[in-house]
Amino acid sequence: MSKFPASIPGWFLLLILHCMMVDADGAESERKLLYVAEPGVRDLLEYGGHGILVFDMDHGHKFVRRIAMGGLDAKGKPLNVKGICANAATQRLYVSTTKALMCLDLLTDKLLWEKSYEGGCDRMSISPDGKIIYLPSLEGDHWHVVDATSGEVLKKIVLKSAAHNTIYGLDGAHAYLAGRKSPLLAVVDAQTREVSTKVGPFGNVIRPFTVNGAQTLCFVNVDELLGFEIGDLKTGKVLHRVEVQNFSYKKGAEKRHGCPSHGIGLTPDEKEIWLTDAANSRLHIFDATVMLPKQIASIVLRDQPGWVTFSIDGKYAYPSTGEVIDTKTRKIILGLKDEEGRAVQSEKLLEIDFAGKEPVRVGDQFGLGRKSK
Numbered sequence: 001m002s003k004f005p006a007s008i009p010g011w012f013l014l015l016i017l018h019c020m021m022v023d024a025d026g027a028e029s030e031r032k033l034l035y036v037a038e039p040g041v042r043d044l045l046e047y048g049g050h051g052i053l054v055f056d057m058d059h060g061h062k063f064v065r066r067i068a069m070g071g072l073d074a075k076g077k078p079l080n081v082k083g084i085c086a087n088a089a090t091q092r093l094y095v096s097t098t099k100a101l102m103c104l105d106l107l108t109d110k111l112l113w114e115k116s117y118e119g120g121c122d123r124m125s126i127s128p129d130g131k132i133i134y135l136p137s138l139e140g141d142h143w144h145v146v147d148a149t150s151g152e153v154l155k156k157i158v159l160k161s162a163a164h165n166t167i168y169g170l171d172g173a174h175a176y177l178a179g180r181k182s183p184l185l186a187v188v189d190a191q192t193r194e195v196s197t198k199v200g201p202f203g204n205v206i207r208p209f210t211v212n213g214a215q216t217l218c219f220v221n222v223d224e225l226l227g228f229e230i231g232d233l234k235t236g237k238v239l240h241r242v243e244v245q246n247f248s249y250k251k252g253a254e255k256r257h258g259c260p261s262h263g264i265g266l267t268p269d270e271k272e273i274w275l276t277d278a279a280n281s282r283l284h285i286f287d288a289t290v291m292l293p294k295q296i297a298s299i300v301l302r303d304q305p306g307w308v309t310f311s312i313d314g315k316y317a318y319p320s321t322g323e324v325i326d327t328k329t330r331k332i333i334l335g336l337k338d339e340e341g342r343a344v345q346s347e348k349l350l351e352i353d354f355a356g357k358e359p360v361r362v363g364d365q366f367g368l369g370r371k372s373k
Contacts, residue, residue, distance in 0.1 A: 028355045028356035029355070030353055030354065030355050030360065031056070031058060031353065031354045032056075032057035032058050032311070032312075032351060032353050033054050033055065033056060033057060033064065033351070033352050033353070033354065034054070034055040034057050034061065034311075034318070034336075034349060034350075034351055035052055035053075035054055035084065035086070035093065035349060035350055035351075035352055036048065036052065036053040036054075036055065036336065036344060036346045036348070036349040037052050037081040037084045037095050037346060037348040037349065038050055038051055038052070038053060038078075038081065038344075038346055039078055039080060039081060039346075040081050040320070040345065040346025040347050040348040040349070041256070041306070041320065041345050041346060041347060042080050042256065043077070043078060043079060043080040045078065046342065047322070047342070047343065047344060047345035047346065048336075048338050048342060048344040048345065048346060049066075049338065049340075049342070050069075050071070050078040051066045051067055051068055051069055052066070052067040052069055052093075052095065052104075053066055053067075053336075053338055053344060054066070054067065055336060057311065057316070057351065060334065061324050061333075061334060061336060063337065063338055063339050065109075066338070066339065067104070067109045068109075068111075069095060069102055069104065069111055070100070070102050070111055070114040071095065071097040071099075071100065071102060071114075073099070079097035079098050079099055079100075080097060080098050081095055081096070081097055081346070081348050082096045082097060082098060082121055082122045082123050082124075082138075082348070083095070083096040083121075083122065083123035083124045083125075083166075083348055083365060084096075084348040084349065084350055084365050085124060085125055085126040085133070085350070085362075085364070085365065086106065086126070086350060086352055086359070086362040087126055087128075087129075087130025087148070087362060088106075088130075088352070088353075088359040088360055088361050088362050089129065089130050090130035090131075090148065090149070091105065091106045091107055091358075091359055092104070092105065092106060092112075092130065092148065093105075093106050093352070094124065094126065094133065094148070095348070096121040096122065096123070096124050096135065097121060098120050098121065098122075098138050099116055099120055099121065100114050100115055100116045100117070100121060101114070101115055101117065101121055101124070101133070101135060101146070101151060102114045103148075103151065106352065106359045107357060107358075107359075113150075113151055115151040117135065117137070117144055117146075117153070118137065118142075118144075119137030119138060119140035119141070119142060119163075120137055120138030120140065121135055121136070121137070121138060122135075122136040122137065122138050122139065122163060122164050122165075122166075123136065123164065123165050123166055123348075123365070124136065124146075124166055125166045125167050125168040125175065125364075125366075126148060126168060127148075127168050127172050127190065128168070128170060128171070128172045129172065130148055131147070131148055131149070132145060132146070132147070132148060132154075132168075132190075133145075133146040133147075133148045134146075134157075134166050134168060134175045134177065134188070135166075136163030136164055136165075136166050136177070137163045138163075139162040139163060139164055139179075139180045139181075140162070140163055141158050141159070141160045141161075141163070142156050142157060142158045142159070142160075142163060143156070143157045143159070143163050143166065143177055144156055144157075145157065145193055154193075155193050157177070157188065157193065157195070159177065159179060159182070159186055159195070160179075161177075161178075161179020161180070161181055161182035161184070161186070162179045162180035162181035162182065163177065163179055163180075164178055164179055164180040164206075164207075165178045165206075165207070165208055165209060166178070167209070167210070167211060167366055167368070168190075169190075169211065169215050170213060170215075170368060170370065171215065171372075172190055173189075173190055173191075173215070174187050174188060174189060174190055174196070174215060175187075175188040175190055176188070176209070176211060176218070177195075178206040178207075178209055178220075179205075179206065180205060180206075180207075181205055182205055182206065183200050183201035183202045183203070183204060183205055183206060183222070184198045184199065184200040184201055184202075184206075185198060185199040185200055185202075185206055185209065185218060185220065185231065186198050187199065187233065197236050198236060199218060199231040199232070199233060199236045199237075199238070200231060200236070200238060201238070202220055202222050202229050202231065202238055203222050203225060203229055203238075203241060204222035204223040204224055204225065205222060205223050206220055206221070206222060207220075207221040207222060207223060207257070207259055207261075207262050208221045208262055208263050208264055208307065208366075209221060209264065210264055210265055210266055210366050210367050210368055210369070211233065211368060211369065212266060212270055212368075212369035212371065213270065213368070213369040213370045213371040213372050213373075214369075214371065214372060214373055215233055216232070216233055216234055217230060217231065217232065217233060217239075218230070218231045218233055219264055219266065219273060220264075221259065221261045221262060221263070221264050221275075222259070223258065223259045224251065224259060224260075225241075225243070225259070225260070225261060226243065226244045226247065226249040226260040226261055226277060226279065227241070227242045227243040227244050227261060227275070228242055228261060228264050228273070228275060229241050229242070230242070230293075240291070240292055242286070242292055242293055244261075244275070244277060244284050244295065245295050247277060247279075247280050247282070247284075247298075248279075249279045249280075250279065253278075253279040254278035254279050254304060255278065255304050256278070256304070256306055257278065257306055259278075260277060260278055260279040261275055261276055261277060261278070262276060262278060262305075262306045262307070263275070263276035263305055263306055263307040263308045263319070263320065263347075264276065264308070264367065265308045265309050265310060265317075265366065265367015265368075266288065266367050266368065266369035267288075267310060267314045267317075267327060267367070267369075268310060268312065268313065268314040268368075268369065268370040268371075269314055269370070269371065270288055270369040270370070270371045271287070271288055271289055272285055272286060272287065272288050272296075272327075273285070273286040273288045273293055274286075274308050274310075274317055274367065275308075276305040276306065276307065276308055276319065276320075277298075277305070278304040278305060278306060279304075281300065281301050281302075281303060281304050281305070281321075282298050282299060282300055282301060282305075283298065283299045283301060283305060283308060283317070283319055283325075284297070284298050285297040285298070285299070285330065297330055299325065299330055299332070301319055301321045301323060302321055302322070302323065302335065302343070303321040303322075303345065304321070305319040305320050305321050306320045306347050307319065307320035307347035307348075307365075308320070308367055309349065309350070309363070309364070309365055309366060309367045310327070310363075310367050311351050311363065312351050312353070312361060312363045312370075314327055315327060315328070316333075318349060320345055320346060320347040321345055322335050322336045322343055322344045322345045322346070323335050323336075324336065348365055349365065350362060350363045350364055350365050351363035
């Protein structure tokens, strides 16, 4: 039964509902939404199907809607999603597959364009102003510097390192390019779009990595290491190697990616490092306030993780296995489920916050530190 008398005009009811969404200062209340791109674990559709799944972070991560997108091969089969990024100012969301980059409108959910690139696509990153995307080829020789509005290629950066994971620093000054077959992390000056320095060599080829907010340190997964290494982004030197204690690793025990730790993130306050352990289906947590970082806790997951990231405020951790974890208590709150009740998994997800219909801030697929000093 309606709460309002039938005699009240419809326009007045809409006005009341609008006012209910406005806070005391006159600003529309904010909504925190989690955007999860699928298929986000290889091209496996059993972990959430195909499309972008949206979850309401403020209301128990309840499923909100599924956004249709492109990303199909010539036979109509969904391709593996490789990366996701967004920008609030330009109101755009980007998803890459092995073949193409897609641009969607955050206001309408409509696909604006889908473009293929020489050598395919991998995990990209966008500049803070939303104008430039560094798009790696699919483990090829080069990265494309792409105009985020049109998708036009502005430059090709050739490193011959098997282009893979890519991070654009939060201050917009540098981009960090890691190749699947190189132990060196390339640092690119965003103004000149030239490599200014390289960090390493690390103990093996670089896999996922993250950087702190001040962009002085990088935390790097490498092949065959259950743990991570730490590099100095200013001097280019490798500082430390940190191995997980009290857990063994047998080569080949991981189902995917070919290395035991494929995923690492800093909590936004940079007090902790969260590390994936596929071989033991766990996350390991390290105290990052000390050097060397100290292993302090482990969390059992429902499957083998291949990624981890965080909500913007650091309240939640999101491993690729689909659990939502309270970072303070380190307890699993729930597991993400789609509209059909399937357990959702994805290595490509981020938070987008809205005030009314307008996006106001975005998170990142990488667990980046957010302290500027």
